[in-house]
Amino acid sequence: MRMPDLAAEHSLAEVIPVGLLTTTRYCWAGCAFCRLAILKPKWDLSRAPSGLGPDHLNAIDFQAVREVRLRGGLSLAEPFDYWIHVIRGLRKAYAGPITAFSPVEIWHYHQLEARPIRELVRLLRWAGADHLGPGGSETFDDTLREQWSPYRVTRVEWIQVANAAQEANLGISAAPIVLAGLTTGTWRDYLALLSDFALHHLEFKPLQSQGTRLSVMGDASLLEVSQAVDEVHGLVPDLPLYVRWHSQDVADASEILGAAGACALVVTQWEVSP
Amino acid sequence: MRPVLIWMPEMEAKDYPSRFFPWMADRFVRRHGGIGHIVAERPGPWDSLEITNSQPGYDWYCAIQAKPPKIPAKKNSPGAISVNMMLPQGAQDPILDYLDRLQRLAPIRRLIIRRPQNFTIARAQMGLRTLYDALSAPIWLNLQSFGWDAVSFLCAADPAFQISGVPDHEVFILARLAEMVERPLVLADLSSKKARPINPLPRYDDVKGAARVLKALPYWVRSR
Incomplete structure (x- = not known):
């Protein structure tokens, strides 16, 4: 396993604190890697408790974060236009970048x-969203997708939505899952599918x-992430690479992943769920 | 062949009430298949033993806190020495002179290194390399002060390092690390007992069909 050389000149990965707004925790898709959603079948989902409301936005400290992300389960309780109004309200309260929904929603x-x-996607842009989230791009491998998330968007559907978002002037990004056994070939195939997009x-x-259902596989370790960042950085040196970081210890990760080629670690500052 | 990564269950007397310590240490060693290292205040019946108060002929566990302990006279020299110390601040650190004097008294079997709070990994790595070049004694990294992230990185970058103080419930992380850095994992202590190889963790097939996964789970979690 090749390790980045810390003695060489490199910068630390910047730490980006983000605020997460959860629209609803109820979802019918049941993806294997999802830790957020509470599964509810479609026939019962319209009776799920109501999602995030304008009142939830009042007590939030927007100063502490550099980005706000709106995400959540696939709900039948609220129509899409309801969320447009929530994003509109959010835009009035917060001037920084807003990432809202993803191709999955x-x-x-x-x-x-x-x-x-x-x-x-035009409505999203009109309401004030700057970026579309990366949901659905966890893996473009058909076998893994069928096993993990058969009801999530397919590769073709993801690309269709991402194209429309790009036309509507929404920023797009991708978020591959890192786990053991990913090779340079895997990353090359993954990036080839995204080559037509100007990824943020x-x-x-x-x-x-x-x-989750994947608990037997264990969490990805820092070494696996570092190797993935190193390989992708070698393939696309100009693309900004972020790492979603869940651990409390940010300093060591920032140093090692910065040396591997990551620009930033995205950490959750606060999370608001209905 | 790459050097082995050692899992050494370690028990220190200072963490337990002294009256019950011999009984607990026996249980501890037996629980690990007869392999386990004991750090006690006075000599005892255990095969792999170091004592914190130096006595002639016994292995000495020399813990350096704010002030290093007094070096015993040559005639009272211990068998071997393990030094538990903070990573030196630089080549001029007085602790290096102290180590030099210790080395003349008895062989240093291992250096257990703690990481100062303000040290970045790059600085710690440089300090460790300097220390290794100066003394060429095996270096064990103290897990509590370094943390898993730093320890994984340092062990992957340099196959000479070992990890000290891995609690039993985190041995699976050590096993995964051993696989990643391609070093065989063994259960061993400082006695002459033969090291016991630890098999790699079982690999679960992550590409089995969705239907097989669903059928393998109880109905109330099938769709999660």
């Missing part, structure tokens, strides 16, 4: 409300398996 509302994808950044998601 957009595809969900596209099917649920029979509305064109372009209309949905690539954000590695180290596998957090505790409490």
